[in-house]
Amino acid sequence: MSTLTRILALAAFSLxxxxxxxxxxxxxxxxxxxxxxxxxxxxPAPGTVAYFNEMVGDRVHFAVDESALSEExxxxxxxxxxxxxxxxxxNAIIEGHADEQGTREYNLALGDRRANAVRDFxxxxxxxxxxxxxxxxxxxxxxxICSEEACYAQNRRAVTVLIAPGATS
Numbered sequence: 001m002s003t004l005t006r007i008l009a010l011a012a013f014s015l016x017x018x019x020x021x022x023x024x025x026x027x028x029x030x031x032x033x034x035x036x037x038x039x040x041x042x043x044p045a046p047g048t049v050a051y052f053n054e055m056v057g058d059r060v061h062f063a064v065d066e067s068a069l070s071e072e073x074x075x076x077x078x079x080x081x082x083x084x085x086x087x088x089x090x091n092a093i094i095e096g097h098a099d100e101q102g103t104r105e106y107n108l109a110l111g112d113r114r115a116n117a118v119r120d121f122x123x124x125x126x127x128x129x130x131x132x133x134x135x136x137x138x139x140x141x142x143x144x145i146c147s148e149e150a151c152y153a154q155n156r157r158a159v160t161v162l163i164a165p166g167a168t169s
Contacts, residue, residue: 047087049162056083059159060118064099064152067113069121077118080160081125088131089165094118096136097159099152104138111136118158 044050052058057080060073069077084090096115098107115134123129144151 059157062156067117084127091131091163093161094134095159097157099155100139107138111138114158
């Protein structure tokens with residue numbers, strides 16, 4: 001097998017693993033980001049980014065072409081708001097994402113609506129507006145790459161990314 005063939009095979013395997021792995025590929029920190037575990041026994045300490053990501057949940061998902069929050073999303077966001085209110089030293093950026101279907105412009109607008117839906121819900125739960133920013137990535141940052149509904153569903157999301165105290169962004 002040639003070197004090029006090996007490289008292509010490895011790349012294909014990596015893409016497949018990202019599509020089928022729990023959580024998929026995250027190009028921006030994720031559970032191992034700032035804050036770390038900080039606790040014994042593998043469970044992260046409650047006031048850390050790792051705890052927020054793993055125990056509270058850092059993302060909510062959306063239906064096709066929708067920015068309305070499902071009951072499951074609202075449940076996760078209530079827990080996010082509680083954590084944010086208990087940890088006022090953290091701010092957050094809410095990232096809106098879309099699947100690869102549709103135009104770039106449409107998906108940027110959809111990602112923006114999704115991020116703002118999450119922001120508005122968190123504010124309604126008592127999180128101070130000045131602590132929350134939004135950004136839309138549209139279809140530019142997929143975590144699952146394949147042309148199947150299972151991948152599309154993972155990419156239709158809003159992710160709450162915490163900004164640790166003292167961090168600049």
